[in-house]
Amino acid sequence: MESPVIHHTIPEDEKIYRRPIALYFGGPWTTRQQEILDKRAIKWDCSYEFVLNDDFADTINSYSNARADSDKNYFDYCMLIHSGISEVYSPKVWTDSYTHNGFRYPRLILKDGFIRDKNKVKRFFLRDEVIDLLGKTLEEHTEYEYIEFKRLKNV
16 A cells, blocks of 8 residues: 655755745935934934834834735735736745845845745745846835845745
């Protein structure tokens, strides 16, 4: 009798989509946002780096919350718009930072490279073009410069 356990091997090209994705951001690209962060750093009596990363994290956390009239959040809607697939859910997101030339800048981490269908069962690969469009959309809405994205081996 055969074992009921089926060994599922992951195709080599699919392994890359299981990796987390990091979107790298720089400082604010608008004068308005720059002035807000400058004033906040003075008011809080803390470093500009702290305010920069804290504000970015707060913004992303608010975008991660589901809207009151739906069970979808900002990222779900972005994936729907940029992928063209209706009724999809984005991967889980969180923020951290990276260091460049001795300064800390914000980055956004996507848990993996899949978007899921309305039942959160079927997965669709998250193409590079869609990730890049997400970064550019976030740049426009958050006023933080989008630099690039990378598929990470681990976080």
